[in-house]
Amino acid sequence: MWQKSKPYLLLLPASFTIILLFFGGIFDGLLKSFGYFPAIGETGLNLTAYDRLLHSSDFWQSMALTLRVAALSSLISAIIGAFLAVALFFVNNSTKKAIPRPWQRLFQLPLTIPHLVAGYMVVLLFTQSGFVSRLLATVGWIDGITEFPVLVNDSFGWGIILTYAWKEAPFVALMLYPVLSRIHGSWSDVSRVFGAGPWQFIREVVVPVMMPAWTIATFIVFVFTFSAFEVPYLLGVTYPSVLPVYSYQLYTSGTLSDRPEALAVNMILAAITILLGLVAYYISKRWNVLKGWG
Amino acid sequence: MSDLRIIDIEKKYRSAQAKDEASFLLSPVQLTIREGEFFSLLGPSGCGKTTLLKLVAGLLEADGGELWFGNENLSNVPPESRKFAMVFQQSLLFPHKTIEDNVAFGLKMQKVGKKKRLNAARSMLDHVGLSGFGRRFPEELSGGQQQRVALARALVANPRVLLMDEPFSALDPSLREEMRELLSQIQKDFRVTVLFVTHDRDEAFALSDRIAVMGEGQLRQIGSARQLYERPHNTVVASFLGLKNILSGQVTNGRFVSSDKIIDASVHHPLADGDYYMIIRPESIKAAAADQSGHVSIRGIVQEMKYVSGSYNLKVIAETQVLECVLTPFQAEQTAVGESIDLLVDMKEVWFLKE
Secondary structure, three states: OHHHHHHHHHHHHHHHHHHHHHHHHHHHHHHHHOOOEHHHOEOOOOOHHHHHHHOOHHHHHHHHHHHHHHHHHHHHHHHHHHHHHHHHHHHHHHHOOOOOHHHHHHHHHHHHOOHHHHHHHHHHHHOOOOHHHHHHHHHOOOOOHHHOOOOOOOOOOHHHHHHHHHHHHHHHHHHHHHHHHOOOHHHHHHHHHOOOOHHHHHHHHHHHHHHHHHHHHHHHHHHHHHHOOHHHHHHOOOOOOOHHHHHHHHHOOOOHHHHHHHHHHHHHHHHHHHHHHHHHHHHHHHOHHHHHOO | OOOEEEEEEEEEEEOOOOOOOEEEEEEEEEEEEOOOOEEEEEOOOOOOHHHHHHHHHOOOOOOEEEEEEOOEEOOOOOHHHOOEEEEOOOOOOOOOOOHHHHHOHHHHHOOOOHHHHHHHHHHHHHHOOOOOOOOOOHHHOOHHHHHHHHHHHHHHOOOOEEEEEOOOOOOOHHHHHHHHHHHHHHHHHHOOEEEEEEOOHHHHHHHOOEEEEEEOOEEEEEEOHHHHHHOOOOHHHHHHOOOOEEEEEEEEOOEEEEOOOOOEEEOOOOOOOEEEEEEEOHHHEEEOOOOOOOEEEEEEEEEEEEEEOOEEEEEEEEOOEEEEEEEOHHHHHOOOOOOEEEEEEEOOOOEEEEO
16 A cells, blocks of 8 residues: 555655645636735625726737737747758758757757847847947948837837747757658658659658647747747837736736736636647647657 | 660769778679569679669669660659659658558659549559558558558559569568569559569569679679579579589589589580589489489488478588488488488589589
C-alpha cells in the first residue's frame, strides 16, 4: 500500500502548489469577475462586469488590437520560422551533416533572451532616434531621423509585432526542424525521378509533412502573444492597449469597482485561449495519420 | 529504336581521409539495353551496381561518359526530366498521401488532370492486385503491399525506362517469389524497359533477358542467364554464380590433366596447349561407378550432405579438391557422410578458362 501510494505522496507538495496557484488564481479571478468582492461588501454573483465590458468600445478596440498584433506576430514568425527551417533542412541535406554548430547557436540565441530585453533592443534599434534611423540618416538614405517611420509606441503595434517576430521565428524554426529532419533523404530522390523539381518537392512533401508541427508552433506563438503583457506594455501606446495591458490598467486605475471588469478581461482571454486550443487539437487530430511515418 | 546506351560512364568516390586516392571507382561502363528488355545488374554488395543505376537515373553526377536514350543525349538532363521511374529497396511512399495519390504522384508532376490521373492510378492498382486500397494510407498496408504500390507508382507514369534497386530484398522469401511473378507478368504486359539491380542470382536468372555481372566497379560479363552460367568468362564470374568446382591444370595435346591429378581426360573443345581452369557445374556430376564414354570417373569421400528443396547438395573431397555436386534423394540414399563415392563427370558439360 505504502509502496503504491509513495510516488503520489511525494508529488503532493508540487501538485498542491500548482493547484493552489494556478486553479486557485483562476477560480478567485472568476469569482471576482462575477462581482464577488467581499472587500467592498459585494458577495453576490452577477454578470455586470461582462455586460459592461461587452458594451464598451474601449474593450472592442483593445480586442481588435490584440487580435491584430497576435495574428500578425504569429503569421510573420510562422513564415520566417518555416523558411529558416526549410533552409536549414536543405543546407543539411546538401552537406549531409547535422546543422553546423554556429547556425544552431545563432538560432538558439533569440530563445535565451528574455522578452523584455528583446523589447528594449527593438526600442534602441527602431525608435526614430534609434540606431537604425541614425544609421540610415548618416548614410543618406533618409534626410533626417524624423523621416524614419514610427515603429515603436505606434498605434498599429509594429514594434510589438517586430519584437515577437524576432523572438518567435527561431522558436518556430526549432520546432519544425526535428520534424523535417525525419524526412527520408530518399524522398527527394523519389520525387526527382518522378518529375518533381525542388519547389514541387517542397510543396508536395516538405510542407504537408511539417504542417501539423507548424500549426501547433503557430498556435503556441499566437496564444503567447495574445496573452502577453510586458512587450505590449513597453512598446505599445496608452490607448488603445492590448487586452492584458487593458486589464492591468483597469485593475490599477484606483477604483476597486473596476476590478471585476479587469478580471473579466482575463477570463475572456483564458476562454479564447482554451477555445483556440480545442480548435488546434481537432485540426492536429486530422493529421494523426502521420503518427507512424518515417 | 529507343535503346538505352551507357557510353563510358564512370564515377569516382573520394575517400574522406586520403586526399589523392579514390576510395571507390566505377570503371567506364559500356552497355546497351534494348527497348523492352529486362536487364539486370548482378553483383555482390559494394560492386557499384546501385551507383551505376543512380548514374542512369541522374541522381548521381557522372565523372565522365554519356547516356543516350534513342537519339536523345540525357547526360546533362536532370533526373526530373528524364522520364524514367524508379522502385527502391524500400517502398518510400509518402505517408501523408493516400495510396492513389502516391500512385498518381508522377502523373501530377506531369500536370495530368486530377480525374484522369486518379483513374489511371486506380487502374494500375488493379493491375498490381490492390484495387479498393486507394483511399488508405501507406501505414495501413503490409510491406509487400507497399512495394506493390511503389511498383504501380513507377508504372503509371508510363516511364521510358523502369529502374529497380533491389526492390524485393526487404521482403520475405514467399512474398519475393510472388512479387517476381507479378513483375515478370507486368513487364510482359507493358513491354517496359527494365534496368534491375540485384545481388540475388536466382532473382536475376528468373527475371532477366540479359544480365551484366559486376565486381569491384567493373562489368565482368554480359549475357543471358544460361550463357553466364554455362560459359563464364572468368573464375570470378563463375564463383559468384555459384560454380565452385574450379580445377586448375594443363592441356597438352588435347588432354586435360588437373594439378592434383584427379582428372586426366581428353577435352571435347579444340584447345591450344597451356594452363587452364576446368569448371564443372554441380549438376553435371553424377553418382555412378560404371564408366561411360565421354565421362571421367572420380572417387572421393562425402564430406557434407545437405537437403535443399528436392535434392541433396554434396561436398565430396577427392585428393585435395573439394567438389560440389547435386544428387537426387534416391542417389543420396546410397551414401552417407564419411563414405566413399564414385562420381562421373560428363566432359561435354565442362567449361575451360585460360589461366
